Amino acid sequence: MDDVDERIGALEARLRAVEDELALYRLMTSYGPAADSGDGVKASEIWTEDGVYDSDGAGELEGRGAIVEMLSQDGHQAMVPGCAHMNTPAVIDLDGDRATAVGYSQVWRTDDGTHRVFRLAANRWEFVRTELGWRVVRRTNRRLDTEPAREILHSTPRQ
Amino acid sequence: MDDVDERIGALEARLRAVEDELALYRLMTSYGPAADSGDGVKASEIWTEDGVYDSDGAGELEGRGAIVEMLSQDGHQAMVPGCAHMNTPAVIDLDGDRATAVGYSQVWRTDDGTHRVFRLAANRWEFVRTELGWRVVRRTNRRLDTEPAREILHSTPRQ
Amino acid sequence: MDDVDERIGALEARLRAVEDELALYRLMTSYGPAADSGDGVKASEIWTEDGVYDSDGAGELEGRGAIVEMLSQDGHQAMVPGCAHMNTPAVIDLDGDRATAVGYSQVWRTDDGTHRVFRLAANRWEFVRTELGWRVVRRTNRRLDTEPAREILHSTPRQ
Numbered sequence: 001m002d003d004v005d006e007r008i009g010a011l012e013a014r015l016r017a018v019e020d021e022l023a024l025y026r027l028m029t030s031y032g033p034a035a036d037s038g039d040g041v042k043a044s045e046i047w048t049e050d051g052v053y054d055s056d057g058a059g060e061l062e063g064r065g066a067i068v069e070m071l072s073q074d075g076h077q078a079m080v081p082g083c084a085h086m087n088t089p090a091v092i093d094l095d096g097d098r099a100t101a102v103g104y105s106q107v108w109r110t111d112d113g114t115h116r117v118f119r120l121a122a123n124r125w126e127f128v129r130t131e132l133g134w135r136v137v138r139r140t141n142r143r144l145d146t147e148p149a150r151e152i153l154h155s156t157p158r159q
Numbered sequence: 160m161d162d163v164d165e166r167i168g169a170l171e172a173r174l175r176a177v178e179d180e181l182a183l184y185r186l187m188t189s190y191g192p193a194a195d196s197g198d199g200v201k202a203s204e205i206w207t208e209d210g211v212y213d214s215d216g217a218g219e220l221e222g223r224g225a226i227v228e229m230l231s232q233d234g235h236q237a238m239v240p241g242c243a244h245m246n247t248p249a250v251i252d253l254d255g256d257r258a259t260a261v262g263y264s265q266v267w268r269t270d271d272g273t274h275r276v277f278r279l280a281a282n283r284w285e286f287v288r289t290e291l292g293w294r295v296v297r298r299t300n301r302r303l304d305t306e307p308a309r310e311i312l313h314s315t316p317r318q
Numbered sequence: 319m320d321d322v323d324e325r326i327g328a329l330e331a332r333l334r335a336v337e338d339e340l341a342l343y344r345l346m347t348s349y350g351p352a353a354d355s356g357d358g359v360k361a362s363e364i365w366t367e368d369g370v371y372d373s374d375g376a377g378e379l380e381g382r383g384a385i386v387e388m389l390s391q392d393g394h395q396a397m398v399p400g401c402a403h404m405n406t407p408a409v410i411d412l413d414g415d416r417a418t419a420v421g422y423s424q425v426w427r428t429d430d431g432t433h434r435v436f437r438l439a440a441n442r443w444e445f446v447r448t449e450l451g452w453r454v455v456r457r458t459n460r461r462l463d464t465e466p467a468r469e470i471l472h473s474t475p476r477q
Contacts, residue, residue: 004322011170015174018177025248026250028248029248032247033313033315036312087248108279116276117426120426145400153355159341177336178332192471196471201476245406245424267462274437293477
């Protein structure tokens with residue numbers, strides 16, 4: 001039975017890593033629909049209570065309250081009809097109860113029926129496993145044509 | 160042995176959910192290449208026989224035949240060279256033999272060598288497990304700058 | 319015990335397939351950040367030593383050395399600040415120690431603070447499992463408004 005125990009234990013650990021990776025994809029992907037439907041509270045809840053959204057667009061927002069406030073401002077709300085915060089797939093790096101990911105984001109706006117890209121950025125995500133599931137501890141977002149964006153992209157682990 | 164049976168049974172159920180999520184990603188992702196290579200029949204086969212593609216662009220298409228017809232029309236076929244129906248990752252919500260997903264779509268066209276975005280939309284997908292694998296029961300597609308798009312995005316489940 | 323052995327063996331095989339699919343996603347996704355941070359060596363290492371990057375943009379590059387050379391050229395390096403090689407999700411087809419994938423790529427540039435799409439293409443990836451993990455044997459990249467792009471898209475397997 002020892003061998004069976006060991007094989008089952010190994011499967012459980014590997015399966016948990018796979019489930020974690022899929023959960024992290026869903027977590028990152030759920031930011032856009034929340035922000036673009038104007039629900040700042042829901043968007044903020046992908047972070048931990050004191051999680052940080054550090055963006056060279058919106059500033060360094062510390063804690064969910066600051067994220068909600070940013071998404072409630074007139075500027076963001078005016079963008080909402082026709083706005084899309086899209087992510088392309090990210091490279092996830094799991095490490096037990098912590099994880100990171102690097103990926104690109106596209107923000108689109110629609111004005112007078114015309115879609116146009118508003119902002120392209122590199123993103124570095126830091127996650128922690130909580131009792132409620134994975135949450136974002138820090139998301140760093142830098143406009144693509146900056147040196148910090150290049151540093152974020154450079155931090156992607158080799159596969 | 161009871162404990163071993165239980166642990167193996169739990170692994171089988173969890174693994175099936177993971178396989179389902181990956182199969183649903185592939186299913187959604189395979190629409191674009193079929194539509195953009197002009198193969199309307201293949202594109203329609205991601206739906207069930209009587210599945211619905213309800214789009215405020217192309218209209219409410221009921222059943223594979225209607226989807227094939229739309230993709231065979233001059234307007235679509237004229238777009239095909241240089242056309243791309245791209246999806247960004249979607250948030251999948253599994254529930255046994257049913258599932259839903261919410262995500263964004265981008266349609267690009269190329270005219271005289273210039274790429275331009277043609278349509279950005281919010282998508283809600285409803286799936287059913289069939290003997291042949293997962294199929295789309297209904298895909299609702301709404302242009303991003305409309306209230307129904309906002310409702311689709313708002314329906315994304317919390318993670 | 320035979321039944322337990324069999325069930326565990328089946329789980330191990332299915333789980334390996336799921337891990338393979340996620341590893342292939344990460345491999346494809348890691349090309350962009352390496353290329354866009356100007357690290358040609360890292361970008362080339364997603365291929366096998368003699369892997370081929372066959373692009374109607376950059377030419378048919380045989381072996382990592384040729385890929386590094388292309389990414390080191392003035393033309394590419396001049397693009398790097400504000401450049402993004404983004405992929406949308408791809409349809410992966412696993413077959414033991416080999417795999418293929420079909421997907422779209424977007425190359426963006428940023429000039430004088432303005433983002434614009436530079437090239438949209440269809441991609442066919444061929445992979446092999448090596449001792450170091452999955453690597454690309456051949457990536458074929460064709461501009462979207464060409465017949466070869468349509469053939470790549472047409473090769474996507476039914477789901």
